[in-house]
Amino acid sequence: MNQLQRITISPDQIENQKITLTSEQYHYLIRVLRLQKSDRFIAMNGQGQWWLAKLLGQQAEIIEPIAIHTELPISVTLIIALPKNGFDEVVKQITELGVTKIIPVISDRTILKPSPQKIDRWRRIANEAAEQSERQIVPEIREPIPFKNSFSLVNQPKYICYARGNSPHLLNYLIPPSNTAITIATGPEGGWTEKEIQEAIAAEFQTVSLGKRILTATLAPIVALSLVTATTEMGSIK
């Protein structure tokens, strides 16, 4: 199966084998991914159900449910403060590891605002990495936005990795594994500012640690995601 693009839908969008797309999903499929009528994509509900769908227009038709063997049963969103270098490799590796959605963000200590060409390149990298790791689905990569703007895009549980401070280790929150979508935010070189941490806490993020050593901005998302995938799959290898 070629790698298909995927969107996450909510069950109430489905009626009579048709999906009524939200305007944001429509925009994403038509303008960002440049799908055309009759093109196929995968719809998922973020909790282990996937359908093959065909784009009709503002709606899509469900062709059939599909079995996905290489995907995580839960939706995992990583909010990643853009590092100065190395984000290409991050995209590749977190795609291999099974990420669902990538939200690159501009933080107080992030200097660069990436060009549109970079985003296209990241999507290409994600496509190739999905194929190489035998994933059937390509993770969604959103346009970079200010960190605060990402808060409204994600639901509980939400974690923010904070190197300093005395937060509990992320792993404590992953056992037993969640059966719902999970979001984890990782910071830039130099870390999150105190203000960003407070804003995230006010938006109900839980601060967590990734261990006693300082991890670089490009390593933290990989470590966080490794823990999520392992705890999710530790009991279910086939």
Next chain:
Amino acid sequence: MNQLQRITISPDQIENQKITLTSEQYHYLIRVLRLQKSDRFIAMNGQGQWWLAKLLGQQAEIIEPIAIHTELPISVTLIIALPKNGFDEVVKQITELGVTKIIPVISDRTILKPSPQKIDRWRRIANEAAEQSERQIVPEIREPIPFKNSFSLVNQPKYICYARGNSPHLLNYLIPPSNTAITIATGPEGGWTEKEIQEAIAAEFQTVSLGKRILTATLAPIVALSLVTATTEMGSIK
């Protein structure tokens, strides 16, 4: 504190505040690391005790016990089949993550035998990464050897990550965390051969999985080590 080199010793090497070095340790300190008499290094027993020591010759003098805050309490050895590219970054990242000892190996599907200059470069990278991640100790990097030759260098528990097959997930063996040294072997691009897996099993390695997706040779050691460090530290963040 400058980053000091470290060797692992066994308790029976210590008597009257002096360490009698094995010939292999002596060779490593004098010829590989080029320490001189009176140079300081760290001796550890791989189970949470560290001492600052001064090289005298065939012996070393214990100066004092030291408190290490950024190291794992257990010794973690990674046997890594050398990938064609990208091992520099692997060294950097697993150093950040807290690896104790790195044994690069030549496997059936590894084509390149690295030059001595590469090994010097890896040691330099490990030094810098240890400093950046605020580790007080530099991991030991051994000369590359054939995979089978690594078997005699490591003790139980020993795990070999095997992408195919139905092995239990590594995480199952890490909870509750070990209080002894742990060794994990990860394979090359293309994976271990069936023969290598059988030889490892005969040498009492336990085959384990790192999840449902195929991980590249440069990502597997990072994932494996992330799980070890997280399970070791999840209850002890200060």
